Amino acid sequence: MAELCLIVAMxxxxxxxxxxxxxxxxxxDLQHFKKTTMGCPVIMGRKTWExxxxxxxxRLNIVVSRQANYKAEGAEVVHDLAAAVRLAEEQTETxxxxxxxxxxxxxxxxxxxxxxxxxxxxxxxxxxxxxxxxVETEWVEESNNLVEADDKxxxxxxxxxxxxxxx
Numbered sequence: 449m450a451e452l453c454l455i456v457a458m459x460x461x462x463x464x465x466x467x468x469x470x471x472x473x474x475x476x477d478l479q480h481f482k483k484t485t486m487g488c489p490v491i492m493g494r495k496t497w498e499x500x501x502x503x504x505x506x507r508l509n510i511v512v513s514r515q516a517n518y519k520a521e522g523a524e525v526v527h528d529l530a531a532a533v534r535l536a537e538e539q540t541e542t543x544x545x546x547x548x549x550x551x552x553x554x555x556x557x558x559x560x561x562x563x564x565x566x567x568x569x570x571x572x573x574x575x576x577x578x579x580x581x582x583v584e585t586e587w588v589e590e591s592n593n594l595v596e597a598d599d600k601x602x603x604x605x606x607x608x609x610x611x612x613x614x615x
Contacts, residue, residue: 449537450489450536450537450540450542450543450544450545451543451544451545451562451563452533452544452545452547452557452560452561452562453544453545453546453547453561453562453563453564453565454546454547454554454557454558454561454563454564454565455481455484455485455546455547455548455564455565455566456548456549456554456564456565456566456567456579457470457472457474457477457481457566457567457568457569457605458566458567458568458569458578458579459471459568459569459570459571459572459573459575460568460570460572461572461575461578462578462579462580462581463573463574463575463577463578464549464550464551464554464575464577464578464579465499465549465550465551465575465576465577466573466574466575466576466577467576468495468498468499469499471573471574471575472569472571472573472602472603473602474567474569474601474602474603474605475600475601476595476600476601476605477567477569477601477605480567480607481548484546484565485504485507485546485548486506486507487506487507487542488507488508488540488542488544488545488546489507489508489509489510489535489536489539489540489542489545489546490504490507490508490509490510490546490547490548491510491512491529491532491533491536491545491546491547491548491553491557492509492510492511492512492547492548492549492550492553493511493512493513493549493550493552493553494511494512494513494515494518494520495550496548496549496550496553497509497511497520497523502522503521503522503523508524508536508539508540509522509523509524510523510524510525510526510532510535510536511523511524511525511526512525512526512527512528512529512531512532512553513525513526513527514527524539529547529553529556529557529560533545533560544563546565547561550577551577551578551579551580554579554580555580558580558582561612562611562612563590563609563610563611563612564582564587564608564609564610565607565608565609566607566608566609566610567605567606567607567608568605568606568608569603569605570603570604570605570606571603582610585613586612586613587610587611587612587613588610588611588612588613589608589609589610590609590610590611591607591608591609592606592607592608592609593606593607593608594606595607
């Protein structure tokens with residue numbers, strides 16, 4: 449059985465989006481996302497799918513939508529998180545399945561997740577979508593790396609990997 453993982457970039461205030469987009473552009477984080485998820489199934493909500501606008505190459509793309517006849521060219525569409533996880537496990541043999549957003553899917557998946565790949569973007573920004581609160585005692589930090597801003601990445605960020613304690 450594959451490990452269910454969340455991968456998310458957020459501010460310290462837990463902001464993950466505004467107007468169905470990321471509130472920052474950080475090529476370094478996009479590279480981290482691609483490297484971490486490549487070859488693995490990615491599960492996302494309909495709004496996240498529409499904000500990306502295309503299938504992510506090299507990954508089975510699974511869209512969760514409550515709309516009965518929703519179509520997503522280049523992706524599989526299911527109607528709940530449990531169906532998405534089953535499909536990912538049936539169609540691939542990877543050790544990890546990634547939930548990539550948005551807020552509603554994260555809220556549903558966090559109780560089931562074994563690991564969180566977290567990018568903390570060191571800035572304060574307005575948003576209308578947030579990553580759910582976690583119970584700190586449920587998670588053990590496996591790694592924590594600070595990456596400083598540069599001319600292409602306007603904010604410092606911290607790449608943190610959390611593993612559910614007892615897993």
